[in-house]
Amino acid sequence: xxxxxxxxxxxxxxxxxxxxxxxxxxxxxxxxxxxxxxxxxxxxxxxxxxxxxxxxxxxxxxxxxxxxxxxxxxxxxxxxxxxxx
Numbered sequence: 001x002x003x004x005x006x007x008x009x010x011x012x013x014x015x016x017x018x019x020x021x022x023x024x025x026x027x028x029x030x031x032x033x034x035x036x037x038x039x040x041x042x043x044x045x046x047x048x049x050x051x052x053x054x055x056x057x058x059x060x061x062x063x064x065x066x067x068x069x070x071x072x073x074x075x076x077x078x079x080x081x082x083x084x085x
Contacts, residue, residue, distance in 0.1 A: 019072050032065045040065045 017023050025037055040062035047059045 019070055024069055028065060028068055032061060035061065035065050037066070037069060040069075 015023075017027055029035060043054050043058055043062040044066070046053045047062075
């Protein structure tokens, strides 16, 4: 598998945010205000023990937050192999 170097300057200067870092948590808080990793873990734990403590919507939001926080980016090549030079 060949490694292709990106020569496109459109992406220069964009920050790279690694999963499971404080930067990723802050980035996700833009879409999930008042949510943190600790709060999401607490919601999921308490909801499993006693479902009446947190609404189901909050439980789903906590799951989505942690899924996004733990996920790693996947590279997708837009140029098929048979068209490469």
